[in-house]
Amino acid sequence: MDYLRNLGSAAASSLLQKSGITLPFSLGDKVSYYEGKTIWTLYEATKRDDSSPVSVFYFDASLPNHRNLLPLARNALRKLRTIRHPDVLKFIDVVDAENTIYIVTERVQPLGQVLQGWASKSERAKEDWLIWGLHRISVALAFVNDSCQSTHGNIRVDSVFTSSSGEWKLGGFDVLSNAKDDAAVLYTLGGLVPESNMYSAPEVKKSGWSVLKEQDPQTTDSYALGLLIHSVFNPTHPLPPTTQPPHPPPAPSSRGAIPTYVFPCFKRLLNPTPKSRLSPKSFLAIGMRELAGDGAGFFCDNRLVSVCVGLDSFSLGSESEKTALLRTLKESAENFPPEFAAHKVLPSLLSALEFGGASAATILPLVLQLGKLVPPGQYSATILGPLVKLFASPDRATRMALLDHLEEYADKLDKALVTDKVWPHLQTGFGDTVAVIREATVRSIILIAPKFSDRIMNNDLLRHLAKSQLDPEPSIRTNTCILLGRLAPSLGPNTKRKVLVPAFGRAIKDTFVHARVAGLMALMATVDCYDMDDLAGKVIPTMAFTLMDKEKLVRDQAFKAMEVFVSRLEAHAATMVGLLIRCSCARANCSSSRKRSLAQKVKQRRV
Structure with missing residues (x-):
C-alpha cells in the first residue's frame, strides 16, 4: 500500500512538471482504485489558500487513445460547472489547459471503494x-x-462518490446531454465511455446511442438505475441476464441481496420496453409513499433517510416533529455510521443550537453523545469549535445548557481556548440578573480553573467571587465559599495570605447556616495554606465565636475545626520548646567553656 502511495505521488509530481502549470492546490496520492475505470485519474489534494481537503479529477488528452475522449472531458466540466444540487458532486475550481483538465471538487471517495469497506x-x-x-x-x-430535461447516460457505480459525511454524490457527467443541445455528445460519442455497452439499455444495444434523442430523457437512466441497485447490493455478482438479448425480466433467483421490498421496483426499472419502464422520479415517489406501488415507503421507512429529511426541515417543523426526531437520534445514535454522525447530523444540530429552533437542553446532550463517535483528531474542530462559539450567545437557555454539561467536555478544552474564547463570555454570568445563571457560573469554575492564566486566577476571578459572596441568594454565597476552598491550593502565596481568611471569615458570619458551615469546612480544608502565626493570630480568632453559634450544626463543625487548629499549634509548639531547650544548653555549655578558659589563664599568671 505504501508503494502505491509513493507511486501515485511520483506520478503527480511528474505530470505537474510536464504541464508547467501553477495549480491552486497541492496534489497528493493517486486513488489507485479508480485508475482505468473512467477517462479520469483521481487524486487526493489540498487547496493552497486554506489547506482544506479536495479531490482532483485529471484528464490528459496526450495519453494514448485519449485524444478522441477530450470532448467527453470538456462536456463533464461544462455540466458540472452549471448543474448545482446538494446530491451532485460539488464543483470548486478548474484548471483548463489545451490538453489537460484539472477539475477540483469536494473531497470524495469512489463508491466502489467504499462498498469494499x-x-x-x-x-x-x-x-x-x-x-x-x-x-x-x-x-x-x-x-x-x-428539472434539467437531460439524460445522464452514465449511471453506474463508478459515477457515484461518497462525501466526508457518507452521503452519495452523483458525478460522471461525461455524456450528460440535453436533447435540445446541438452539441450534445451522448447521441454521437456515448459509445466512447469505457464499458458503455455493458450498462446500456436494450434500445441502445439494438439501435445505437442516437435512438435516445427521440425518447424521454429518463428512459436509459431508469435502466441504468436498476443496474446500479443490483451492483451495490450484489457487488460480487455479474450483471443480471436481463442485460443481454432477449432481455428477459429479472427472475426472483437473480435478486441476490436486493431487499424484497425493493425488488418489484427493480424489475420495473429494468423493463425492456422504454415506455413501460419505471422512471427515477416514480421510483423515488414510491419509496417516499407519494405514489402507490409494491413495497411503497422503503425510503421514508429508512432511519437514515428519515433523519436527513427531518434535519433538512428541522427549523420549520412543529414541536412534536422536532421532539420525535430528537428522540430518534438519541435512540439510534450509536448505530449511525461515524461519518454520518460527525459530518451530517452534528452540523445540523449545532446549527439548530446556534440559530434556535429547539431546546438547547435537549440538543446539547445529544451533540455530546454523538461527539463520542467523532475521531479524537477531529473532536476539536467538530465539537469544541461550535460549542465555544455558543458561549457568546445571549440566549440564557443555551448558556445554561453549556454550563450544565461542561463536565462532559471541559477536559478537552485547552488553556488558550479557555483563556481567549470561553472566559470572556463565561464571566458575564457572574452578573446575570437570573440567579440560576449566576449559580451555574460559580459551580462551573472548578471544572476549567486548571486552564486559567495567573492573571485570571489571582485577579479577575477573585473580584467576581468577592461580589458573589455578597449575592442575595444564599446558595450562591455558599457555593462561592466552597469554590474558594477548592481553588485555594492554586492561588499565589500572597493571594492566599490576603484573601482566604477574610473570605472565609465573611462566610462564617453569613445569616445562612450552610454558608457558615461551608466557611468552617473551607478553613479546615485550607489549613495547610496558613503559617502558624496566621493560624494562631488570624484563623482561630476569626472563627472562635462560632463555638457558641445558635445552630448545633455550626457549633459541631466549629469544635471540629478548633480541634484541628489547636492540634496543629500544639504540634508546632512542641517543636519550639525542644528548640528552646537546645538553645539554653548550648548557651550553658558556651558559658562553662569560657569560665574554664579564664581560670586557666589566671592560674598561668600566678605561676
Whole structure:
C-alpha cells in the first residue's frame, strides 16, 4: 500500500512538471482504485489558500487513445460547472489547459471503494446505508431528468462518490446531454465511455446511442438505475441476464441481496420496453409513499433517510416533529455510521443550537453523545469549535445548557481556548440578573480553573467571587465559599495570605447556616495554606465565636475545626520548646567553656 502511495505521488509530481502549470492546490496520492475505470485519474489534494481537503479529477488528452475522449472531458466540466444540487458532486475550481483538465471538487471517495469497506458491516447497517444512498442518487437523477430535461447516460457505480459525511454524490457527467443541445455528445460519442455497452439499455444495444434523442430523457437512466441497485447490493455478482438479448425480466433467483421490498421496483426499472419502464422520479415517489406501488415507503421507512429529511426541515417543523426526531437520534445514535454522525447530523444540530429552533437542553446532550463517535483528531474542530462559539450567545437557555454539561467536555478544552474564547463570555454570568445563571457560573469554575492564566486566577476571578459572596441568594454565597476552598491550593502565596481568611471569615458570619458551615469546612480544608502565626493570630480568632453559634450544626463543625487548629499549634509548639531547650544548653555549655578558659589563664599568671 505504501508503494502505491509513493507511486501515485511520483506520478503527480511528474505530470505537474510536464504541464508547467501553477495549480491552486497541492496534489497528493493517486486513488489507485479508480485508475482505468473512467477517462479520469483521481487524486487526493489540498487547496493552497486554506489547506482544506479536495479531490482532483485529471484528464490528459496526450495519453494514448485519449485524444478522441477530450470532448467527453470538456462536456463533464461544462455540466458540472452549471448543474448545482446538494446530491451532485460539488464543483470548486478548474484548471483548463489545451490538453489537460484539472477539475477540483469536494473531497470524495469512489463508491466502489467504499462498498469494499462496508462488506464487513452488519446486514442491517449495510442495508440502511445502501437504501439511503440510493435515495440521494434518485433525488439527483430526478433533478437531472426533470428539472434539467437531460439524460445522464452514465449511471453506474463508478459515477457515484461518497462525501466526508457518507452521503452519495452523483458525478460522471461525461455524456450528460440535453436533447435540445446541438452539441450534445451522448447521441454521437456515448459509445466512447469505457464499458458503455455493458450498462446500456436494450434500445441502445439494438439501435445505437442516437435512438435516445427521440425518447424521454429518463428512459436509459431508469435502466441504468436498476443496474446500479443490483451492483451495490450484489457487488460480487455479474450483471443480471436481463442485460443481454432477449432481455428477459429479472427472475426472483437473480435478486441476490436486493431487499424484497425493493425488488418489484427493480424489475420495473429494468423493463425492456422504454415506455413501460419505471422512471427515477416514480421510483423515488414510491419509496417516499407519494405514489402507490409494491413495497411503497422503503425510503421514508429508512432511519437514515428519515433523519436527513427531518434535519433538512428541522427549523420549520412543529414541536412534536422536532421532539420525535430528537428522540430518534438519541435512540439510534450509536448505530449511525461515524461519518454520518460527525459530518451530517452534528452540523445540523449545532446549527439548530446556534440559530434556535429547539431546546438547547435537549440538543446539547445529544451533540455530546454523538461527539463520542467523532475521531479524537477531529473532536476539536467538530465539537469544541461550535460549542465555544455558543458561549457568546445571549440566549440564557443555551448558556445554561453549556454550563450544565461542561463536565462532559471541559477536559478537552485547552488553556488558550479557555483563556481567549470561553472566559470572556463565561464571566458575564457572574452578573446575570437570573440567579440560576449566576449559580451555574460559580459551580462551573472548578471544572476549567486548571486552564486559567495567573492573571485570571489571582485577579479577575477573585473580584467576581468577592461580589458573589455578597449575592442575595444564599446558595450562591455558599457555593462561592466552597469554590474558594477548592481553588485555594492554586492561588499565589500572597493571594492566599490576603484573601482566604477574610473570605472565609465573611462566610462564617453569613445569616445562612450552610454558608457558615461551608466557611468552617473551607478553613479546615485550607489549613495547610496558613503559617502558624496566621493560624494562631488570624484563623482561630476569626472563627472562635462560632463555638457558641445558635445552630448545633455550626457549633459541631466549629469544635471540629478548633480541634484541628489547636492540634496543629500544639504540634508546632512542641517543636519550639525542644528548640528552646537546645538553645539554653548550648548557651550553658558556651558559658562553662569560657569560665574554664579564664581560670586557666589566671592560674598561668600566678605561676
